[in-house]
Amino acid sequence: MTIKRFFIFIVFIIASLSCFGQKVIQLTKQNGVYTIPCSINGIKRSLIFDTGASTVTISMKLANLLYSMGKLKDADIKGFGRSQTASGHIVNNMSIVLRNIEIEGLHLKNVDAVIIKGQNVPLLLGLSAIQKLGKITLSGNKLVIDTSTLDNHRLSSVRTQIESHLKKGEYREAILLLRKIEKQEEFEEKDLFNLAQCYCYSKDYNKSLMYCQQWMGTYKVTNSSHEPDVCYLMGLSYMGLKSHFDADNWFAKAIKLISLDAVEQTSRKDANTLSYYYNQKAINYLEAKSYENSVEAFDIATQYRMRYLGVTSEDLCAGRVKDKKVGIWLYSISKMNAVFLHNKEAAEQYAILAALCGNLEAIEFCNHFKLDYSPRL
Structure with missing residues (x-):
């Protein structure tokens, strides 16, 4: 193997390792904002990637479409509330749970969202979904997501930590670890029960x-x-x-x-x-x-x-x-x-x-x- 070919080989290996456990998503810039292609409960839409928004926001028009197709059910509706828009206006909304948001093969389960009335309501991918993606880096119009998963040994270690936090009444700490397991779709029956228990005892009743x-x-x-x-x-x-x-x-x-x-x-x-x-x-x-x-x-x-x-x-x-x-x-x-x-x-x-x-x-x-x-x- 020549020195040149060896150098190229090494560069290839390094590039492969740097890409392992990562997903790069191309964002589209429109009118000064970035949008990201998503599938919301099976319906394809482009959402504005907005780290300043606390939750996912969808329009009443999209909500009605999802409901008419059986992709949004009564059990997914949490209640009514009020939100502050980016312009500072207070608007009425309906709080819901979106069971699945798919982004380039990544599935985000049970994402909190709000439905806002209006003709020109922007579809926003807010923090309630972004946080479920895990560690992200925004470089220009490229979103880099760390998709590395927990192996069985680390998963067992994390569950041991969770049990320790539960015994000490450290529910917020346990929630962070349980949500980490949830993001990687490794949820088991006991994990789901523990998460419900932690939210209850930390008084996040909804x-x-x-x-x-x-x-x-x-x-x-x-x-x-x-x-x-x-x-x-x-x-x-x-x-x-x-x-x-x-x-x-x-x-x-x-x-x-x-x-x-x-x-x-x-x-x-x-x-x-x-x-x-x-x-x-x-x-x-x-x-x-x-x-x-x-x-x-x-x-x-x-x-x-x-x-x-x-x-x-x-x-x-x-x-x-x-x-x-x-x-x-x-x-x-x-x-x-x-x-x-x-x-x-x-x-x-x-x-x-x-x-x-x-x-x-x-x-x-x-x-x-x-x-x-x-x-x-």
Whole structure:
């Protein structure tokens, strides 16, 4: 091999390596802006590549076309809101989820978007889609996308990191890693559940609902192990959005999927889960000012918690149950009876039981009203 041919060979290898894991897309410049060819839920369009826009924007005309062709469904509509345009005007919009935006063979799943009314609404590829592309570089009219994927070893390592973040309550950190897996289409059932859970616990309730609904549509039939928890997350999310009726319905569905027997026949594991479900159901009733229902739900939560702890009402009266959660729930019942239901006798009885559990507020209450909370042996 001559020196010249060897040099050419080396240059070729270097060029090949530099291109590996990258996709270069030619943008078209029109009227001072760059456009990019896309396929939105199967409909081909050119969108303005706009890093200054927070979401993808489509026109009502395109939305109606997608809807008429069955490519945009009722389940994809999230609600209504208001947006600020680049010119500073505030406009009404409809928030939706676009299930698939395809760009030169790259598929972006479940992209947040808005529909804006108007005759001359520009179609914008905003950050809600651009961020899903991964690492990008804009060089003139060329968009360079890093398409390198996670290998199995790195994927396993990332999932280990996610579990660690979840245990520490670091939900934002977990979301970043889960979205990385999602972008590379390596999503599994547990990943989707974890993402819904992270958004819920970080109080991004709309996204939590979106991923819960995606889980229901994808895994409910084939893998229902997480179904009660997904229903519970739906309840928490609707509760966070102050939709108490919807929240109650989803909490009820979660409970029904587990609660098949009487309290005393329920397994300890299921009893613990049900105690949390009923606790949240009680809080939802409390926020909705349905106090009698809240009292009943707290009472049932207490019964399941005691089942999980392996203690009885006799143990409770004897002061042998020193459990923080039971104390909180019993004193919550006491307060509602005292303040809202005006049942003095019930308020005092539950305050005494809460004090026997070691609840400090209940102890203070009993001391103030000179109630005897000594153990009933």
